[in-house]
Amino acid sequence: MGKITFVEHDGTAHQVELVDGESLMALATGSGVPGIDGDCGGEASCGTCHIIVDEEWIQTTGRRSEEESAMVEMSPECVPNSRLACQLRATEGLDGLTVRLPEFQM
Amino acid sequence: MTTTSNVLDRAKTIVTDKVQATIPVDRQVQAAHAVKKAKRRAGLETPLAFTEAPIPNPADVPLAEIDVSNPFMNRQGKWYPYFARLREEAPVHYLADSPFGPFWSITRYEDIQAVDSNPEVFSAEPYIVLGTPPMPAEMFIAMDPPKHDVQRKSVQSVVAPRNLKEMEGLIRERVQEVLDGLPTDEPFDWVERVSIEITGRMLATLLDYPYERRRELTRWSDAMGGSAEATGGTTHLDDLFTAGVELARSFTALWHDKAARRAAGEPDGFDLITLMQTSEDTKDLIKKPMEFIGNLALLIIGGNDTTRNSMTGGVFALNQYPDQFEKLKADPSLIPNMVSEIIRWQTPLAYMRRVAKEDVHFGGQFIRKGDVVVMWYASGNRDESKFENADALIIDRKNARNHMSFGFGVHRCMGNRLAEMQLRILWEELLERFDRIDVVGEPTYVQSNFVKGYEKMMVQLTPKAGVRHPGVHTTAETSAV
Numbered sequence: 001m002g003k004i005t006f007v008e009h010d011g012t013a014h015q016v017e018l019v020d021g022e023s024l025m026a027l028a029t030g031s032g033v034p035g036i037d038g039d040c041g042g043e044a045s046c047g048t049c050h051i052i053v054d055e056e057w058i059q060t061t062g063r064r065s066e067e068e069s070a071m072v073e074m075s076p077e078c079v080p081n082s083r084l085a086c087q088l089r090a091t092e093g094l095d096g097l098t099v100r101l102p103e104f105q106m
Numbered sequence: 107m108t109t110t111s112n113v114l115d116r117a118k119t120i121v122t123d124k125v126q127a128t129i130p131v132d133r134q135v136q137a138a139h140a141v142k143k144a145k146r147r148a149g150l151e152t153p154l155a156f157t158e159a160p161i162p163n164p165a166d167v168p169l170a171e172i173d174v175s176n177p178f179m180n181r182q183g184k185w186y187p188y189f190a191r192l193r194e195e196a197p198v199h200y201l202a203d204s205p206f207g208p209f210w211s212i213t214r215y216e217d218i219q220a221v222d223s224n225p226e227v228f229s230a231e232p233y234i235v236l237g238t239p240p241m242p243a244e245m246f247i248a249m250d251p252p253k254h255d256v257q258r259k260s261v262q263s264v265v266a267p268r269n270l271k272e273m274e275g276l277i278r279e280r281v282q283e284v285l286d287g288l289p290t291d292e293p294f295d296w297v298e299r300v301s302i303e304i305t306g307r308m309l310a311t312l313l314d315y316p317y318e319r320r321r322e323l324t325r326w327s328d329a330m331g332g333s334a335e336a337t338g339g340t341t342h343l344d345d346l347f348t349a350g351v352e353l354a355r356s357f358t359a360l361w362h363d364k365a366a367r368r369a370a371g372e373p374d375g376f377d378l379i380t381l382m383q384t385s386e387d388t389k390d391l392i393k394k395p396m397e398f399i400g401n402l403a404l405l406i407i408g409g410n411d412t413t414r415n416s417m418t419g420g421v422f423a424l425n426q427y428p429d430q431f432e433k434l435k436a437d438p439s440l441i442p443n444m445v446s447e448i449i450r451w452q453t454p455l456a457y458m459r460r461v462a463k464e465d466v467h468f469g470g471q472f473i474r475k476g477d478v479v480v481m482w483y484a485s486g487n488r489d490e491s492k493f494e495n496a497d498a499l500i501i502d503r504k505n506a507r508n509h510m511s512f513g514f515g516v517h518r519c520m521g522n523r524l525a526e527m528q529l530r531i532l533w534e535e536l537l538e539r540f541d542r543i544d545v546v547g548e549p550t551y552v553q554s555n556f557v558k559g560y561e562k563m564m565v566q567l568t569p570k571a572g573v574r575h576p577g578v579h580t581t582a583e584t585s586a587v
Contacts (some may be wrong), residue, residue: 039507045223045514070225070251070516074259076266104267106523 002095025086047071049085077102131395139347177338189485198469228460243400314377327410337556419452444501450509542568
């Protein structure tokens with residue numbers, strides 16, 4: 001088992017136990033990471049689990065799909081490495097991954 | 107052939123742009139009004155009108171004849187039993203004949219989410235209401251990507267949480283003023299004194315609209331959203347177009363006035379007009395008046411009925427579930443979750459309409475290209491397979507945030523965080539002041555198949571012991587932003 005770190009916009013870091021096959025959104029909401037809402041329940045249709053993947057990890061995680069883009073690009077805080085946490089499955093290869101949260105979910 | 111139509115399309119665009127830029131928008135609205143009236147006089151078009159009759163119980167109606175577009179469904183408390191039957195027996199239900207034409211009803215949570223998340227197949231154009239709005243306006247809520255995305259992004263930042271944070275103090279002050287002015291010794295209409303008043307103040311604040319004229323915003327919103335043709339409502343055609351003309355004139359003037367004040371050195375505010383004027387994408391929006399007015403109308407209507415009816419619905423719901431009010435008083439930290447639950451329970455907009463862009467098999471049915479498909483959020487929010495004990499208000503419900511009142515997908519409500527903030531502030535301030543908010547007498551409901559709203563709801567307040575005496579009217583009410 002490994003760890004994934006969610007860093008809030010103000011710098012507060014939250015280490016979450018990696019569960020193979022779970023979405024990062026489910027891991028975050030299950031561990032009470034503030035700032036991840038997941039209003040649509042993981043269907044890439046609300047945009048409230050916006051995360052930003054660190055540059056050195058983007059090769060491993062891959063970039064967002066068109067479906068994710070449709071939602072996350074409406075956020076003023078969208079950047080090239082923005083993803084929806086519900087569309088990113090945890091695997092052992094993601095052990096040590098750090099993702100940042102935008103200032104706001106919307 | 108393609109080349110010819112491309113050329114024609116381009117020419118049309120050029121002409122439209124030119125017309126838009128040169129003919130004042132209020133004149134354009136007046137012209138549309140004249141055309142509409144002429145069509146009716148010539149008998150080319152029959153106006154719709156609805157007369158209320160008792161709606162039978164759902165079990166007594168053949169499945170194929172169930173018509174949830176009836177604008178009296180909500181008023182008579184019949185929507186929920188009808189939706190329950192549809193979810194059970196015909197979750198993708200076809201009605202061949204209704205005053206608004208044939209349409210499909212989607213009533214289960216998962217199916218609605220699937221339709222809402224698929225704008226390639228289910229188009230939001232040309233309207234999002236069941237019927238045909240008499241006044242065409244360009245609103246991005248009724249546009250498909252990519253045009254939708256461009257227009258929405260251009261105004262999205264006005265409700266970005268960062269800006270809302272700046273406005274929170276001001277909004278709270280104004281809520282406090284309204285609540286401190288309420289009578290505690292006699293019943294009064296909550297809709298008029300609280301829901302409309304606060305929503306109007308917030309809209310005026312958001313738009314930096316002249317504060318003393320804020321009721322105009324409410325009036326325009328009601329008029330433009332309430333025609334029989336569009337939603338089964340009661341707005342007279344003339345009132346609707348008059349509202350359109352007034353709105354067009356007022357906002358064109360507001361834009362120019364704001365620009366002049368900014369040029370004269372007035373510091374930038376956090377209002378919508380300033381944000382539009384200072385954003386690269388929207389600084390010239392006034393040169394596309396139909397787009398400008400359409401999107402403003404959308405923001406006004408979108409911010410009006412929804413918040414207003416959630417403000418009333420919350421009080422009504424807590425009266426029906428008094429144990430929940432006790433739970434709230436014991437633990438005010440439940441307010442944010444309760445706000446989501448109220449928005450689920452009320453579902454202030456009952457549905458959104460889509461049109462199938464291609465033949466599609468969906469939920470065991472065959473939906474043909476061009477068919478109207480209605481996603482009943484009001485039903486999805488009461489779907490037991492998603493929400494346990496769905497008809498009840500449970501303020502600490504675990505998955506209250508999963509409600510679908512904001513929609514899903516690219517058209518998801520862009521004002522969702524603003525709505526949540528307004529309701530949160532209202533409830534924080536209410537709990538500070540009042541021990542009881544008793545609904546005295548049945549509320550009356552708006553006639554509409556779209557807006558799930560209240561016309562009137564009489565309440566009686568009991569102040570909290572030790573709280574300063576309400577009823578003090580401040581002069582700040584009329585001061586500028």
